[in-house]
Amino acid sequence: MNVQAWTFVMVALSFALYIGIAIWSRARSTDDFYVAAAQVSPVVNGMATAAGWMSAASFISMAGLIAFMGRDGSVYLMGWTGGYVLLALLLAPYLRKFGKYTVPDFVGDRYYSQVARIVAVVCAIFISFTYVAGQMRGVGIVFSRFLGVGINTGVVIGMGIVFFYAVLGGMKGITYTQVAQYCVLIFAFLVPAIFISLLLTGNPIPQLGFGGVLTDGSGVYLLDRLDGLGRELGFGAYTDGQKGTLDVFFITAALMAGTAGLPHVIVRFYTVPKVWQARSSAGWALLFIALLYTTAPAVAAFARANLLTTVSNMPYREVPTWFTNWEATGLIQFEDKNGDGLIQYTGPASDIPNELTIDRDIIVLANPEIAGLPPWVTGLVAAGGLAAALSTAAGLLLVISSSIAHDLVKKTIRPSITEKSELLIARVTAGVAVVISGYLGIHPPGFVAEVVALAFGLAASSFFPAILLGIFTKKMNNHGAVSGMVAGITFTSLYIAYFKFLHPELNTAEHWWLGVSPEGIGTIGMALNFLVAWVVASFTEPPPLEIQQFVEEIRVPRKS
Amino acid sequence: MQSSGDKREYWKRNLTYVGALLAIWFLVSFGFGILLVEPLNRIRIGGFKLGFWFAQQGSIYVFVILIFVYVRLMNRLDRTYDVHERDEREDGS
Numbered sequence: 001m002n003v004q005a006w007t008f009v010m011v012a013l014s015f016a017l018y019i020g021i022a023i024w025s026r027a028r029s030t031d032d033f034y035v036a037a038a039q040v041s042p043v044v045n046g047m048a049t050a051a052g053w054m055s056a057a058s059f060i061s062m063a064g065l066i067a068f069m070g071r072d073g074s075v076y077l078m079g080w081t082g083g084y085v086l087l088a089l090l091l092a093p094y095l096r097k098f099g100k101y102t103v104p105d106f107v108g109d110r111y112y113s114q115v116a117r118i119v120a121v122v123c124a125i126f127i128s129f130t131y132v133a134g135q136m137r138g139v140g141i142v143f144s145r146f147l148g149v150g151i152n153t154g155v156v157i158g159m160g161i162v163f164f165y166a167v168l169g170g171m172k173g174i175t176y177t178q179v180a181q182y183c184v185l186i187f188a189f190l191v192p193a194i195f196i197s198l199l200l201t202g203n204p205i206p207q208l209g210f211g212g213v214l215t216d217g218s219g220v221y222l223l224d225r226l227d228g229l230g231r232e233l234g235f236g237a238y239t240d241g242q243k244g245t246l247d248v249f250f251i252t253a254a255l256m257a258g259t260a261g262l263p264h265v266i267v268r269f270y271t272v273p274k275v276w277q278a279r280s281s282a283g284w285a286l287l288f289i290a291l292l293y294t295t296a297p298a299v300a301a302f303a304r305a306n307l308l309t310t311v312s313n314m315p316y317r318e319v320p321t322w323f324t325n326w327e328a329t330g331l332i333q334f335e336d337k338n339g340d341g342l343i344q345y346t347g348p349a350s351d352i353p354n355e356l357t358i359d360r361d362i363i364v365l366a367n368p369e370i371a372g373l374p375p376w377v378t379g380l381v382a383a384g385g386l387a388a389a390l391s392t393a394a395g396l397l398l399v400i401s402s403s404i405a406h407d408l409v410k411k412t413i414r415p416s417i418t419e420k421s422e423l424l425i426a427r428v429t430a431g432v433a434v435v436i437s438g439y440l441g442i443h444p445p446g447f448v449a450e451v452v453a454l455a456f457g458l459a460a461s462s463f464f465p466a467i468l469l470g471i472f473t474k475k476m477n478n479h480g481a482v483s484g485m486v487a488g489i490t491f492t493s494l495y496i497a498y499f500k501f502l503h504p505e506l507n508t509a510e511h512w513w514l515g516v517s518p519e520g521i522g523t524i525g526m527a528l529n530f531l532v533a534w535v536v537a538s539f540t541e542p543p544p545l546e547i548q549q550f551v552e553e554i555r556v557p558r559k560s
Numbered sequence: 561m562q563s564s565g566d567k568r569e570y571w572k573r574n575l576t577y578v579g580a581l582l583a584i585w586f587l588v589s590f591g592f593g594i595l596l597v598e599p600l601n602r603i604r605i606g607g608f609k610l611g612f613w614f615a616q617q618g619s620i621y622v623f624v625i626l627i628f629v630y631v632r633l634m635n636r637l638d639r640t641y642d643v644h645e646r647d648e649r650e651d652g653s
Contacts, residue, residue, distance in 0.1 A: 074615035221607030
């Protein structure tokens, strides 16, 4: 069987599994639909959280990004895992004790204000739509490369699957499908990593092979070889950073706080029965995530080494089939500038002009072929990429539907609504959201990648401080929280909009304020949020007594 | 039920744990992985430079350990101050 046939088999099997699970775990009440009736065990919840968190970006793009960024790639590795420590220690147990359905629920109740609730709803919906469009796009790319259907058909098939289990099962259906999707995606990520680690370093554990000696008989460490090749070809040493230290610091902090403030992650901690389980569930989630996140930098180094040794100075007429296949998609481009028929692949510091452009997103998908692994491995990787994209998309759609059905309709517009009609509205909204995100996947706004940075910055500069202050200070009042959120969001989005949309030509280190890139500005927005909230709160009335009691109440696990 | 003094003490102990664990969290990621990465890179362990290892591997392992340590500490603290959630049917666990 060839790659396409294997991909078809793997994808069909995994989809059949998801549909089977969806039918078995239908939602019967709003409680089921929003939080799986708060009856999910911490390990299962951890696995579902991990699948929901690791998106097409983690699975398909991250290792490729690191392969090209070298040490600077650690902003994603630390940023997207360190946030779970903040979640477990600062947010999850208290939000579980609070025990309602959504993030706007907490913000609205704690700050006794409908304005706060609506600000939170708007942020939640915006962040979620941004993300979900990117997932649908990822689905389309996998389908078009491996199954030979158009990107649009791919998106429609993906929409159909998500529609089926998100609308039918709500949180309950999503939780159990996400567990299956985690298994598929981690298996698909580890199998090629282990194979390649064995081939390159003789060590079956990628995390160790990463620091191991090459098997080519040279006795050189993999990372030393990469540093040497990098310098020689003008890319700089792999283990050296190119970004400023301060910028790396701020980007990492923004991604961490953003992770802890993302509504589709937070809401998962409402689904476990007890407070201590919310804490341990965050631990399990991070353990499952770490399995992929410690493998990814190893995969990045292996791929980089394979790529540099395979294509550098190779005669163009003799390139392997994977090269030609990806060239057809336009994601690899070769231009023979000096007409010698050889591929010169060089970095900015080299005298020889570079002739090869490689899209970072193809590294993980092309890796098995570059390493010469059997075709079923490629099929498996395609199914894994789809699992990652679909599981994240489903979690985000649920945030959108619960924000509208619960926070907007039930809590703001028509409190008298029955549970049955609320569930119907939640289902219809989820359905509409699937269609809109599918549309965004087929006609992506040109700025999807940019908006993802915006989403993290927004979450870091809005939700994270508001929730943190709501738990850890009794004196924070509605005026402080609302003005803090508004100040943080406004500052962050203006800064990003200025450099990404209004003046993209100025988007270089010398123009940035204090050398902080738009990716890292969320950290300053967050600091601003804290500052404004604190100043405003100290000049306005403290919250009413029952709110202060409410805060004391959520700090203790047992109900009184 | 608990007196408010006990609850305040429980909360203080919790804050001490959180503070200590977050200090380690900051040290391994922002400290070893970012601010001190260059000096640490002079130390080598096998094929890894130590700063690089913390930035791409070590900090993540420490994060996982930190959360499970916090879970254990808090489970004990919840029982010491008798604020843990009881099961509906039986007492404890």
